[in-house]
Amino acid sequence: MASPEPTNACPCGQTNARQQALAYAACCGRYVDHFETAPAPDAPSLMRSRYSAFVRERADYLQATWHPRTRPAQLDFDPGARWLGLTVRSQRSTGEDTAEVEFVARYRVGGRAVRLHETSRFVREDGRWFYVDGDQQ
Template sequence: MTSRTCPCGLPATYDACCGRFHSGAASAPSAELLMRSRYCAFVKGDAGYLLRTWHPRTRPERLELDPGTRWTGLEILESADGSAFHAAGTVTFRASYRGGELVERSRFERVGGAWVYVDGDFLD
């Protein structure tokens, strides 16, 4: 991955991929793209974007990211529903970081037409 390639793993530059969601120029059109953009926000340290894309009923008041965490890759394991034709969806992913990885099945819903993260379950 070059420094210009988006951290989410798709073959596009950051600006053409997740950067447009982070800047507010566009909204993620699917649960999977929102999940990818949220992973990218963790990589970039963009807590504001993470809070803006969190469901109001489950969103924390604040979010403090660990600046020492170095995210190294994202793999989508499964995506169910979460398209323009759905009101909810799930995305199961593996996010790698220096020293480990986490696997989560995340739940997403639409609020006011926009996809938001609701919550997730960590998997073994």
């Protein structure tokens, strides 16, 4: 899938104080497109950037930000999926280098609406946050 224009609204739906959509380059794009030099600073930012990576089918970023202990060997994307939005319900620190983020991601596939509600766990190692696993609601 082609990369979004840097000025397009970020897929994660993040807005500024005036409720204007943030541009991809100023939001998740800075992490997805520059993982080696600009890691996500916290678990909620990593979670949002991973959602954007799913929307953009960026398996490289998803694999790089998945903890090696739980990372799948490969990722498959449903070519018919149309991502509709992300809502972060809550976020909390569970330790100095651990956190949880509860979110709902909505998408449509084959004309059917799907709602993914998960509480994800994250860990920070060597200054980088990684997705570990999650519990679907």
